[in-house]
Amino acid sequence: MRQALTGTALTATNDFVVKFANVNGSGSASANELFARSILRMGVPVSPRNIFPSNIQGLPTWYEVRVSEDGYLGRRGGIDMIVAMNPETWEQDIAEVAPGGYLFYDSTRPLPPSAFRDDVTTIGVPLTAITNATYSDPRQRQLFKNIIYVGALSVLLDIDPKVIESLFGEQFKGKEALIDSNVKALNLGRDWAQQNLDAGICRLKVEARDKVGDRIFVEGNAAAALGCVYGGATVCAWYPITPSSSLAEAFASYCRRYRHDPETKEARYAVIQAEDELASIGMVIGAGWNGARAFTSTSGPGISLMTEFIGLAYFAEIPATIINVQRGGPSTGMPTRTQQADLLSCAYASNGDTKHVLLFPEDPRECFDFSAAALDLADRLQTPVFVMTDLDIGMNHRLCEPFAWDDAKRMDRGKVMTAEELEAGRDFGRYLDVDGDGIPYRTLPGTHKSKGAFFTRGTTKNAYARYSEEGSDYVENMERLLRKFDTAKGLVPQPIVREADSPTRYGALYFGSTSPAMTEALDRLQADGLLVDAMRLRAFPFPDQVRDFILAHDKVFVVEQNRDGQMRTMLSTELGIDPARLVPVLHYDGTPITAHFILGEIRRRLAQYHVVPLERAVS
Amino acid sequence: MTYITKPKLHHPSLPKNSVGFTRRDYEGRVSTLCAGCGHDSISASIVQACYELAIEPHRVAKLSGIGCSSKAPTYFLGASHGFNTVHGRMPSVLTGAYLANRELIYLGVSGDGDSASIGLGQFAHVMRRGVNMVYIVMNNGVYGLTKGQFSATADKGSVAKKGAVNNDSGIDLASMAILMGATFVARSFSGDKHQLVPLIKAAISHPGAAILDVISPCVAFNNHKGSTRSYDYVREHNEAVNRLDFITGQAPITAEYAPGTTVEVRQPNGTTLRLAKIAPDYDPSDKAGALAYIQEKDREGEVATGLLYLDSDPHDLHGNIRTVQAPLNSLDEETLCPGSDVLDRINAALR
Structure with a gap:
């Protein structure tokens, strides 16, 4: 099925999003992962995301692959090509494609023109027909159909088939028959695409780069x-x-x-x-x-x-x-x-x-x-x-980054008193703050014949772990626990700061999986001349520099993926910060946060504060 | 204060066991439970059993939930580590402790509210897993610390102190334990030390999940007429199926029994249990028979006590998951951390 395209077809190399729409339980996951890995093996960073229902078989599932030579691994938002393998979600899937984008589908059964968009390039491959002509076993048909579409896509996007073949070789090491049958299916898709599709129909391309380095996936x-x-x-x-x-x-x-x-x-x-x-x-x-x-x-x-x-x-x-x-x-x-x-x-x-x-x-x-x-x-x-x-x-x-381990590193088992120490007559009070850091010493059951045993319970105790309901014992213990929490500040991973090109009154705090989207958003802000210092929180309790960072800025965006600004609440409560200084940027619809969203929110707020880009401000 | 320190003066002539401890070395702090509480008698029996078995007190870990029963571990084995956990959840904590160090003796102490009401789930699953422990339920059919509410083991139709009648079916923890896979199931009465002490010793020797359901009257809230957990009621309706001599592998058999009236069971760890039959046809190795007998006695209004069920080849959690013989808490970096070379290979496979 070919239609005249209105508008311009999207053209991009190593910077696009392909979304696969599948039915879960159909074996598509491994084929889709193969697709993502093959691009990665060509040295181009990808970030795939499963978007799946709480179900085992039969419901729609999606796999979204962002290809980004620049190395942005956050969800981008928007779809440049849909691989529409699920009739049930067809309408929704087609609607999501950006104008000028591509629709890849199984053209075995003809569909009415109304099923398509005239601003999207339609690429039909009769996957079912090819599959059924080659395989008779139903499970084989289901699994190899997925490999066949990977084959056709490899032709369209210029993915090196040798890379895919080597991935088969690794996946099915020692099982030659499986390697051969997968290569055969891959080539079925490739051959059909090469013989039947216009060479220039798809302008999304993968070109080999060296942008992955020794990173792991x-x-x-x-x-x-x-x-x-x-x-x-x-x-x-x-x-x-x-x-x-x-x-x-x-x-x-x-x-x-x-x-x-x-x-x-x-x-x-x-x-x-x-x-x-x-x-x-x-x-x-x-x-x-x-x-x-x-x-x-x-x-x-x-x-x-x-x-x-x-x-x-x-x-x-x-x-x-x-x-x-x-x-x-x-x-x-x-x-x-x-x-x-x-x-x-x-x-x-x-x-x-x-x-x-x-x-x-x-x-x-x-x-x-x-x-x-x-x-x-x-x-x-x-x-x-x-x-x-x-x-x-x-x-x-x-x-x-690849995992790393220092073989000289020892486990820190903390303050555990040994039988030798007890035998030597060292005073043992389970909840005594001997070192002033709030952390007491403990003994393990079975340590010593007559010393160091204690009864573990909640808070009805004194520093020697004896039963006590005395208010003074309770308060002393609770104060020590606060000292211990204070000690934790220096032991937890410290925050990481990224400063803007010049001093600025605006800051942003973020943490966890928001990181790749935030990195991209910060790059874009920087490119636009909008100055925002950023700090990535890595732990609670907040080390002292978190407070310093916030107080060094008039407004601090707190970017998080929940409705109520929970991190903002904690910052305000724990550090005694005026909540007005902390501006919530909240994304919580269940999809991963995007740079696009963060940028939109921060730009909008900055405009409200009458911030203009640096270049314009100085010109 | 809810504890009182016991004077440490020991009479020099107090006899010592083979590991050099006197009976008093197995005691804890002075009990703060009500005078006459059955739980104190159980504590005393635990002290006696551990002394007689010549266990080093520090090799025992005692864990409990919440309630009067769960306070009891403070009153015995003062030289053992103890852990008063949360209500109904002692079994999971005990399971974790056992996973960490398989070499200690684990004593779980619980009550009927703690095990049969809030903790029924964990009670069931700890038995299923075959955790090597002695689980003692101090069972009085009533909530003591909160002043007299029925627990889930209270018999249907029994009457509370203030006159309320229990309409709900009572849960029989011994039957439950048999069904769930416990491999040593006994019932006893806090007022019958001669029955209880050997049962505790045998339970400690059992290399699997052992449970003792000990009827332990509550003098404050459940010792009145109309209660089926009062001293008088249990004394009148106690139907022991057997009497147990706990015998180690080495100890000579001293008591005399008429031929055909005893059964000896050898356990995989080398200990032998000898049972004097009281109910002549009772076979504690017959799971279905045990369950039927308990039901039958219950229908007659009697309480079946003694060693109700014993699997002489028990399964055990560590055996089931084939862990190393050394305690997991003793393993070091050398044995636990695969090291940077392996990590490099893992990295390579992820590219």
Whole structure:
């Protein structure tokens, strides 16, 4: 089907967005990932995102690939080419394409002209017909149809087929038959496209570059799991919940590979799928109390269930690492959509006066680093530590710096008093602030025959862990916990500042998965001569420089992915900042935040403050 | 103050066990429970059992939930680490502790509200997993600390102190535990130390999930006429199925029994349990039979006590997931961290 195009067809090299519209359970995910990887192998950065329903089979699912030679990995917004494989979402998918964009579809069955747009180039490939002519097995037909469209797309976009073939070779190493059959399907698509499509029909092109370097392409959940392996976690207790389930599964998988005694084949780890999140955090706390490094991974509703236990761990001062892969809303919220909306529920989880340490990784590399760091921090601070990732980082492949590990690094087990120290007569008070940093010493069960045993409970205790309901004991303990939280400020990952070209009255704070979109937005602001200093927060409690940064600017945009400006609330409350100084920039529809959105919001606000671009101001 | 320090003066002639401890070394602080509380008798039985087994007190970790029962660990084994967790969630904390260090003895102490009401879920799952522990329920059918509400183990039709009748079916934790996969299930009565102490010793020796449902009358709120958890009621309706001699692998058998009246069960860890039959046809290795017998006695208004069910080849959580013999909390970087070379290979595979 060919139509005369009104307007100009989009032309771009290494800078476009392709969106695949599929039906979930059809095996499209691996073909789409193959597409993304092949571009990456040509040295051009890509950032793919799964947009999927809370369902296993039959519902619409999308895979959006941003190709960006400039290396922008945030969601761009807008679609330049749709690969429309799902009739059910056809109308919506076609409508999304930018004017001048491309529609790639299965043209086996004729569609009425009304199904198409005259400002979009239509590229029909009879995928079903090609598939059915070649394969008789229904499952083969389904799977290879996906490879066939990758083949046709490789011709249209100039993706090197050798790269795709080498990816098959790696994926199916040792299974020659599978490699051959995939190459055959790829070539079916390629041959048809070469023989039947005009050479110049698609002006979106991939050209080989060297812009990827030694970066790796990995999901944040797998990275966090690996961080737990390297950080020395031995106990993982979890309960399945989207979007965190793949984290515990990845931990188990890495452990099967790297954590078995080579001789006895016995496991140097325990992974327990608990009956619920109440039990998973209970197990983590029990293990932490008894000296094992333990973590759980969960999402918002799981945090809600864990809250009482998290409070106990705070007051009883027990190490626990909690990785929260954030998503939208409650149990029937938006489990397959991303948000940063659990900040308050984690920072202050529990009844009573509590504050918890939160870490905010920006990408899989920091998921790895911060998960390992959280295990150290939890032991050092004897308290729950949260790693606040989200679905956007956790469940999507993201290009990031390779993982690194210093073999000289030792686990920081914190202040654990040994049998020798007890034997030597060192005074042991479980909740005594011996060093003035608010962190007491603990003993592990079974340490010494007659010394160092204590009874762990909430707050009805004195500094020697003896039962006490005295107000003075309570206050002394609570004040010490605040000192400990203050100590945490210096131990957590410090914020990273990006200064504008010249001093400015405007600043922006952001954190976590907002990072790539923010980087792009800041580049654009800079190019436009709009001066905004930026600080990427990496942890709570906020180090002192966060307050300094805010006070050095008249207005500070706080960019976050939730409705209520939760980070802004925390900044205002914890640092005593006038909320008027903090301008909320909030994106919370469940899709990842875009540079386009951030730019629009910041530009609009700056215009209200009568800020003009630097060049115009000086000319 | 809700604890009182016990004087540490010991009579020099107090006998010591084989690891050099006197019975008093197994005691805790002075109980603040009501005078006559069944829980104190259970605490005393735990002290006696640990002394007789010559366990080093610091090798025991005692964990509890919330309630009168869960305060009890303060009153025994003062040289052991203890953990008063949250209401109904002791089993998960105990499971985590056991995962971290398989070498300690884990004593879970709970009550009927803590285990059968708020904690029924965790109670069930800790039994399923075969956590190697002794789980003691101090079961009085009533909430003590909040002053007299029915718990979920209260029998249907039983009467509260203030006259309310319980309309809800009572939960039998012993039957529940058998169904959920516990491999040592016993019931006893706080007022029968001769039955209880050997059962605690046997439970400690059992290398799997052991539970003791101990009827423990509440003198303040559930010891009146019309209660089925009063001292008088339980004494009158106690139907022991057997009497247990706990025997280690080495110890000689001392008591005399008529032939055919005893059963000996050897456990995988080398300990032997000898049971004197009281109900002649009762077979504690028969799961279905045990459940039927408990039901039958319940229908008759009797309380079946003794070792109700025993799997002589129990499963255990660490065995199920095949963890290393060394405690997980003792492993160091060398064994836990795959190192930078492996990481380089992982990176290479992600490009």
